[in-house]
Amino acid sequence: MVNHLAESDKNKPRSFQNRNKVFLFFVNKTERHLHIIWLNxxxxxVIYKTLGPNNALPIITYEQHPWVFEDSQxxxxMLxxxxxxxxxxQDKKKPDQPIVILLTYPLISLRQRALQVIRDSIEEIEGLEVSQTPFTLLNDIVEVLALKETALESYKNCQKVANN
Structure with missing residues (x-):
């Protein structure tokens, strides 16, 4: 397989050819639905599966195939x-035994968590009561809402890749 990557994409995390199979058992320890995402x-x-709260997913993958985990909403x-x-x-001593991967929340600051709560309670920037909001908080909220929009676009792109 020949990879034609742009110079900017060469350091981007991605999968590489590998024949070493790895048995994984993803366990969602959060209260959220999580996208299990393979980087091609x-x-x-590429969204492999959406895993519900406290559910598990056994898969077979390969070494050098990276995975990320995102809140589906x-x-x-996530971690x-x-x-x-x-x-x-692969665990060389137990190659046929699945490796348990616990999916958990990252440790974030109280400020970051507060911004997440605000983000989730505001549908769009037009819904802000600007006159009652401190300017620095307003900037943070606009930034978080922009990230929310970026995440939505990323999800749509993942869906397009998965459907092709």
Whole structure:
């Protein structure tokens, strides 16, 4: 397989050819529906499955195939065994035994969490009561709403890639 990547994409996380199979068992330890996302050979995200709260998913993948995990509604990144970007590694001593990957919330600041709550309660920028909102908070909210829109676009792009 020949990869024709732009110079800017060469450092982008992506899958590489590998024959070492890895058995994984993703366990969603959050109260959110999470997209289990594989990064393909050019680094595009492909939604493999959406996993409900406290559910598990067994899969067979390969070493050097990265995975990321996102809240299906907000696009917020979650962690797989404490990592935002998870690269599977076969356990050489137990190659046929699945490796359990716990999907959890990242540790974020109280400020970040407050902005997430505000973001989730406001549908769009027009819904803000500008005259009653401090300017610095207003800037943060606009930034978070823009990220929400970016996450929605990313999800739509993932769907297009998955359907092709």
């Amino acid at each position: 050979f050019i680094g595009d995200p 907000t696009g917020d990144r 797989g065994n404490g990592q935002e970007l998870f690269y599977p590694k």
